[in-house]
Amino acid sequence: MQVFDKIISDRGSRYAVSGGPAADRATVAAMLADLTRVKRFQKATHHSWAAILGGEGVKDDDGESGAGQLILQMLERAGLYDHAVIVTRWYGGKHLGGDRFRHVADAVRHYLRETGLG
Structure with a gap:
């Protein structure tokens, strides 16, 4: 799993993006478990x-309504199959409104660009 930490900061909220090959939901669960073993990631508000x-799209918003669907749409457009992408957010105390979707999309774009998968 590759992790890109501290890639976006806005009004106190901070974002990271992670991902890697995933054959099934158990692999995704293991990736999330590995990620949250790191103390900093344990304290995150959302792991969407x-x-x-x-061939089946699966997602989890983890309380960040709509984030999982946005990530899934971006993976479909990129043609990235059997690969999971996780966007982590540490809530900074101020609502971001629609900007939070822009940040999720920017995080996925960062992952795709940095891994050469996009």
């Missing part, structure tokens, strides 16, 4: 993720 596993 999506993957296309065996």
